[in-house]
Amino acid sequence: MTDPAIHALAISAPEFVERVLGDWDNIDHRRKGYNNSTFLANELKLFGLPERRNMLKADLELARVISQDLKEEKFKLELADCFKGFIDVLKAISHVADTVYEEMGRNCESCTPKANNQLKDLIASFEEKSAAFHQMIFSLAANVKETSACLVASKDLRLIDQPTKSPTISGRTYPAKASYTQSENDLPTEEDVLVEKIYTVIKYKKDMAAGCQTLASKLMLAGPNWNIPRLICYRNDEKTNCMDFIFKYPHPELKLLSLHQLYTNGRPEPTLNIRLKLCYQIAAAVLQAYVLGLTHKHIQPQNLLVSTREDNICVEQASLILTGWLNPCSSECQQKSESAFSELIHQYPNYRCRGDTPNVDYNIGYDIYSMGVCMLELLTWELLVRPVGTEEVLSAAYQREFERQENGQTSDTPSNNDLSDDKNHESLIQRYTKDSEKVKNTLIAITETEVRKRAGDNMADLICRCLNCLDPKTGLYDVDTLQQKSIVVQIFRDEIFQRFNRLLSVI
Template sequence: MEAVLALVGLGLAAPGVIDCVVRAGREIETRISSTRHLPDHIRKYRTFGTELSRGVLFTQLELVASAINQRTIGGDLKDQLEACFQKIVECLIAAEKELKKVEANEFKGILKILFGMQLGFESKIRELEQQRDIFTSLANLIHQHQTAPPVSHLGNRVKLRHESARSRPGSLLPTSEIRVAKCEMGKSVVKSVVVESRPFNSHSKPQLEEDIQVLVQKLRQTSSSTSIMNCLGYRQNPFHDTFEILFELPTDPTQRSLADMLASDLKPTLNHRVALCKLLANAVSEVHSIDLVHKSIRPRNILVVGTYHVERSAQTLFLTDWTLVREVGEASVWQGEDEWQRAIYQHMTRQGLHAERKYTINHDIYSLGVCMLEVLLWRPFIVDPAFTIGSASPNPPRELSEFFQQRAVALGPSVGVPERYLKDTQNIMRSAVVVKAVLVDLCRTELPPDVGIERNAGNQGVTVFVKLL
């Protein structure tokens, strides 16, 4: 009974659980094999021991134990499997206790089984068989999940127009990294889509595909969302080692990045700017509501659809660039953001090659605050010196806006940067402390009073505004 008791408290994902199961099965086999003239129900128990140690049940337990940690398997199914396994362990312990009573009545090597004992033992065996059958049904669902292609995998059902080994389909929206293309869905159905790519190699492919499946699964739960585009699924690019996630683009013809609006539009009314901030906050909130962190919130990745009207705004706003997204509880890579155009939107503990802290929801909220600050001031922090309306170069030369640079110099060398760093984006951006100081100062001195910040507020209150706005 020692090996059976060793199973108590073990979950299916516990290291070594299969070895413990095998030992328990062998213990049952060995004990009962030494007894002659076995009644049918005790012979069934020995067969159950064989199933545990090397039979069908062993194979199913091995399958489930190897798959239980996969994030694409639903939580309800995992809970049912764990509960069933624990019930099997409970039944085994109860059966062992009944068997001990039976063995106490052994006479000259022959089991003399009293009627009451026989009924008790038979009852436990029937329970074991019921739980085994339930576990078999659940294990079959795991097997089907592993062998069937995921529903979210689009496969060869879709084709992006004008794609080839030498050129990417579609085009980028101006002042953005949002790629828009036409997608043939079959049966003469053509949709406008946003295409987001994630390259892989032979080593990273399995884990990356699982990450994408989990992401797509969560995004498809938000079909009624007003700030997450309808996710059609994912596919593997036919020409390159790249997975592509496809989002259905809204039909409204007015589609622009927030960065494009900041760079080329005249300053809107305060009401319009506040309305955009509310849309943006709602979009970030919806991401967090499905237990995801976005990790890349910045104007070049924010899609604004429709036009603004004072009485009834028809604008909607969507976050794009889901390539860095992960689940809230998932381990975060402690790799910081070194590309300055991205780093300016990252919390100071996430800047540089090596992040000081893992990524959290609060870091998303900080990025949200920086974007809101740009919107309320209507002054982009990053500009293309050679910007022309309608340009859509994928990698235009960019630099810090003169407005941002001058504020960094105005703060002085002790808080900001020396005057010689004017026009030197790289040196200004080298210090995360300087970037934060500029943002806090802009918040304290430039925000319209109507948004609720007193110009003489202490640093603590201003910093909270920048982070949480």
């Protein structure tokens, strides 16, 4: 049997993911033992980044799904050959790192230039080959058949905690316990779940049923570390005229709160490390949704849920998931989010809904823009549109920067205007959100002032890149690029994840 065929079988094996991650963890274990060696600790630092490990795990899980579902043998062999390239380098890194460590022990903290250069070359080769593996997985994902949708009858799934007894986390999302059977011969399983309701518009009921089936089929492929909740099944709830999407509850020992709740319930601002990791997890969720063939359309603080301890007033070691899958169907029957003004702030300028249909086709660039706005709020730890009683009020920072833009002033011009207490809140917000380009320019101005001051130049530059991602001159993507999935993914990885990796490696 040829090497590619052997590796194709290896990828399909149940223990495939754990075996490869075992090699990664062995290198990380050795890295931790090299604390007295600056050279080795620095060279192997990427193996100490949990974000990189999680990304590799997601790649491996998707590779296993793809290898089982690909119909053409040549694609399986190409995937296996690409996998062999980076796994061989991973094993070589482990071997050479041991050799270097032994030489340094014998030669008083020094090693031969040959071994030194060999390890550096292997690390560079691993980065290149793992990126190639990553790109191939995503390019092959388009050839994989959809998982069969998991529509269940209401009698086969019972929610033990009814919605009226369960406090909502964000609008249509609430926690519950569910009892269901996974197959005819199994006993009922009872577990904590997350329920998301998608209300049916009667006029478009048929389209929405098909849209929900497609959405469910794609969400079923989400890996456990993709910052997207894992779908168990979905059902048609005729009593409430909606579809219930039932997800596994992440970290049942923890409480789920939306970022919107965290901002408004008085919890102290987390450390910069935590906020950067949450930003990274938002980016991971956006990319993984795109890999699944989904664009979200409503990336806002209400739909970004964070696991945190209920008895801890501080946010520590937070884990984030993306929810709020409100648009499974065609653009003609899109549903509005609950906060119209928040939507206007978070929505890409060219995608302002007017009437029933948006004026352009949706693409990942609009999700990246919304992601940048959410990162801005995370790093300043302040909502741009906050609730005050029954009203919505724009943040003072937004109003100040908007006025500066209007008056042609620079950020150095002092301003103490805080119009948040003005009695006519709604007319003020309408004025500040009517012109979408001015909204975008105001957000960039806040990033240049507040984010640069609070989180540094790299994060400020990254958010500006997100807000300008579709700019014809300086943006990440153009019209032609958006048609090529593998290139979209590679640019996202190079321009967004690489920046995060550099930041997270030094904090």
